[in-house]
Amino acid sequence: MHKGFIRGISAVLIGLWSAMLFSETEGVFDEYRAMLGDDNPAIFVIFDGEEIWFTPAGPKSASLEQCDLGLGPGVVEGAYAQLPRYFADVDRVQDVEARLEHCMTQLQGLTPAEVHGKPYSLRGDLGTELEALVAWIADQSSGLAIAPMQAHAKERATYELGERLFYYRAGPHDFSCATCHEQGGRRIRLQTLPNLTTYQGAAEAYSSWPAYRISQGIVRTMGWRMRDCMRQQRMPELVMGSEATVALQTYLAVNGAGAPMAAPGLKR
Amino acid sequence: MASRIRIRAQLKDDYCEVKALMRHPMETGMRKDQSGAAIPANFIEDIQVLHNDVVVVQAYWGAAVSANPFLGVRFKGGAQGDVVKVVWRDNHGDSGSGETTIR
């Protein structure tokens, strides 16, 4: 038989075999999730977050009970699902982390440096207060439809900005978010990449963060995920609650609007 | 080095559901560090769930259980206010425990 023909058939078979192994790997993780059922180690982080919210802290010895996440001071249920949104008291659109920073500095008297000092866990850490707070706040929106506010002009402008940032190519590798997340059916090594320009992909991504990251043993937030993507894109460090991270999260949330929140999720 | 276990025990239908999260590296002994030397095995071998000091679950773990294990078990016969305890011992002889009351 012609060598090229054999090569061709072999290539097709290898492709099929790999695809099968790949989908088995995917399937294995789904089975794992099914086995855990409602269980998620994040439950403990959620408890911590709730406790932190009600515990006085900072120079003003105040808790976060008066923090307005968009539905009024102290209203946490349903708030995450409507973020990012415009806040008149700061005249800008904020995500949950920017809003928590605002509350920590205004209500508790912490300095921005203290808030930004270490928002996210480093390797080997057991979780930060911010991660716990976001886990609890997101859990209070579990099951509710993703519905970021888009009524205010600044909210819509933030979406447009997010879309532009999504396609912004830079750095030594010329990466943008779109490099990995603009097409369907793609993966990097064996990690599937959701197409974030579509409802399906954006919903899948936005609804499942924050998430308990099994490999790290802690809860990671969407803000952290954005920062870590930027790191992998060979960009500098994305500041928590900054305009760019809020814009990118808005882009995702609006694209995935309508899908139910399922956070904290469970990830590898 | 005793280590804390976070536990929750809740009554559901006709059983008590226990969830526990423990910190442990669960090192298999197969991994190598930067210099190429094997990282010593360090994993939980023995774990028990006790209800009012009676062992209701006895498990023998090994290197295949992943780091920071999350344990979920159910047992019958628990009542609100009863004490549930989880105790582990690893291959170095270290142990950890935690307890809670059933809600």
Place this chain on the structure above:
Amino acid sequence: MQLLAFILFSTAVYANEAYNVLLDSMKDKNFVTLERLKQDELQEFCSQPRSASLDEVRAAKLREAAFKGVPIPTGERYLGDWQLGEKVASNGRGLQYSDDPEQENGGNCYACHQLDPNEVAYGNLGPSLSGYGARGQSVAMLQYTWTKLWNTHAYNVCSHMPRFGAAGILTEKQLQDVMAFLFDPNSPVNRSQP
């Protein structure tokens, strides 16, 4: 003409806005500075959805500039050591602020491409390169492949593949080794039986 000018201006304004927002939203970390946020002409031109239609005149100019910038390897030696090339292909580190700047950069080829058919952990952002050596080692084929690796924009103006040579990600030696990984009949890319 005025409409074109307006469109180009608006695009430039938008790109500028994105740049300014990023400058305010990021900070230097270790050896990675805000300098990286500044786009060159190619990056700016290609910051579009894949579906966007491109200005063909500018595209042709950018392709040509990319092509002209590709150097011939020292001594016209295109092929190095495939065993080292395999390491470059598997190494995903380099140029992140979490990386050690003293260590060599990897090409991370497996992130996007299938190479050794027995390696199942491969991505599909790019086409499969298994059996690449079957194309033979004519000068034309070696130069084409070298150019693709050095600066793929010479052929595909808005490709998402990094400019491994032109951007200084991989050294000439590393690229020669990767070439060998692709071309050498003994390389797993070509030799492995499924």
